[in-house]
Amino acid sequence: MKMWSGRFRQPLDADFERWQRSFDFDRRLLREELAASRAHASALKNAGVLSSTELIAIRQGLTQIGEKAASPAFLDDNDAEDVHHFVEKQLVALIGDTGYKLHSGRSRNEQIATDLRLYVRASIDQVRADLGNWLSISIDRAEQAGSAAMPAYTHLQRAEPVLVAHWLLAYVEMFLRDAERLADCRKRLNLSPLGSGAVAGATLPLDRRAMADDLGFDAPTANSIDATSDRDFVLEFVGALSLLAVHLSRWAEEMILFSSQEFGFIRLPEAYSTGSSAMPQKMNPDLLELTRGKAARIIGDATALLVTVKGLALAYNKDLQETQQPLFDATGTVLSLLPLASGWMKAVEFNHERMQQAAESGFMNAWAGATYLVRRGVPFRLAHEIVGKAVQTCIERNCELADLPLEELRQLNPAFDQDFYSSLTLQAVLNIHDVPGGTAPARVRQAIADARRKVESMREDVHAHA
Ligand code: ARG
Numbered sequence: 001m002k003m004w005s006g007r008f009r010q011p012l013d014a015d016f017e018r019w020q021r022s023f024d025f026d027r028r029l030l031r032e033e034l035a036a037s038r039a040h041a042s043a044l045k046n047a048g049v050l051s052s053t054e055l056i057a058i059r060q061g062l063t064q065i066g067e068k069a070a071s072p073a074f075l076d077d078n079d080a081e082d083v084h085h086f087v088e089k090q091l092v093a094l095i096g097d098t099g100y101k102l103h104s105g106r107s108r109n110e111q112i113a114t115d116l117r118l119y120v121r122a123s124i125d126q127v128r129a130d131l132g133n134w135l136s137i138s139i140d141r142a143e144q145a146g147s148a149a150m151p152a153y154t155h156l157q158r159a160e161p162v163l164v165a166h167w168l169l170a171y172v173e174m175f176l177r178d179a180e181r182l183a184d185c186r187k188r189l190n191l192s193p194l195g196s197g198a199v200a201g202a203t204l205p206l207d208r209r210a211m212a213d214d215l216g217f218d219a220p221t222a223n224s225i226d227a228t229s230d231r232d233f234v235l236e237f238v239g240a241l242s243l244l245a246v247h248l249s250r251w252a253e254e255m256i257l258f259s260s261q262e263f264g265f266i267r268l269p270e271a272y273s274t275g276s277s278a279m280p281q282k283m284n285p286d287l288l289e290l291t292r293g294k295a296a297r298i299i300g301d302a303t304a305l306l307v308t309v310k311g312l313a314l315a316y317n318k319d320l321q322e323t324q325q326p327l328f329d330a331t332g333t334v335l336s337l338l339p340l341a342s343g344w345m346k347a348v349e350f351n352h353e354r355m356q357q358a359a360e361s362g363f364m365n366a367w368a369g370a371t372y373l374v375r376r377g378v379p380f381r382l383a384h385e386i387v388g389k390a391v392q393t394c395i396e397r398n399c400e401l402a403d404l405p406l407e408e409l410r411q412l413n414p415a416f417d418q419d420f421y422s423s424l425t426l427q428a429v430l431n432i433h434d435v436p437g438g439t440a441p442a443r444v445r446q447a448i449a450d451a452r453r454k455v456e457s458m459r460e461d462v463h464a465h466a
Helices: 014-020 023-046 052-068 083-103 108-144 164-189 208-214 224-229 232-259 286-310 318-347 352-359 366-375 380-397 406-412 418-424 426-432 441-465
Strands: 149-154 157-163
Touching (some): 023 108, 023 208, 023 318, 052 083, 083 108, 108 164, 108 232, 108 318, 108 441, 149 164, 149 352, 157 164, 157 352, 157 426, 164 232, 164 441, 232 318, 366 380, 366 418, 366 426, 406 418, 418 426
């Protein structure tokens, strides 16, 4: 039986009927739908609409539906309009007409809003758990890199040497922010729409606080019109996922670049690469390329969601059904990707020798050289000019700054002395970046410890929600 056929004189056009259904995709909300229905049933009992026996029958029926759903064939239902209709049908099939009592005083508009909040909440916990693994592995790699150095780039030109660990920790910070954004979204969404009815509130005196408690929500939502039409939390979540995907994409792009023969900083893990059907010598960074590519898809999902909601008058409109697939797609894409990216990160080999060589050439000690003069009282702008001239000489002679004789340097400025040379070594250059957040080795050791603590407290937080 349909949920709404009474006022209709004609059957629906068959193609339209099939086309407007959502069960094909909203079946994945079954667990959430059953949980929300259980909370509603208890509220109906307390409002005097269900007897104890009816409540027990409904609860048992809902449990059974959950159990049956373990076999996929159970969900092959060509007649169910959506997950809400499906549960009602199955419940009636199991316990008889008492099953129809479950829909007393509620609307699918509040149900879908509730199911989606529960789904996004669980998805956030899952993504944060996966991010925790990814972060731990990245920090391990930073720790393993020890004192190894590499060039840092600005404008993709060699700029200054940094520790490999410092470079990896840059990504750690980005993903920590992503995890935090998700936690923030979780806080805001954790309110219960149950009892909001179709738009104006439930038509029965339901205890909204009790329903919220049953489902682990912090409180009931404040306004029934908003609660039934709000999808901010979906937009926020997929927005956070698209930023996460952009971070993953930047990471992937840099790893692709560094794995090219031109850089040679990275040896691709074979387990996550593929070959060419034509060129026998090839090994391609497919995991990274697909990671970069999938960011486009997630951004597309976020865009689709924003555009779907942007012109909607309050409150529920069927357009909102269109928010489900982008949500599921973005969630599934990120959840399938993160463990693979973690596996890649664990398996990749860094060519420290090559990185170190690159870190020691290309005048990346020029700023440190100018800083040497600054410490001897030379105004920085002049020091910059002087070292710039020295670099120019080196370019002409194809040598490094440390190869210039002291007399020649003194002609540029008398402040140069013998200890200038020791200020140019890789170690000295790393060491002078001795500020919090800088690449001096002691600072990086501290940063590794700080990052570990942040990941640990995030893991504890995720654990507390599990
Ligand atoms: N399948 C619908 C959706 O996802 C459920 C809500 C239907 N409400 C309605 N008034 N037709 O949006």
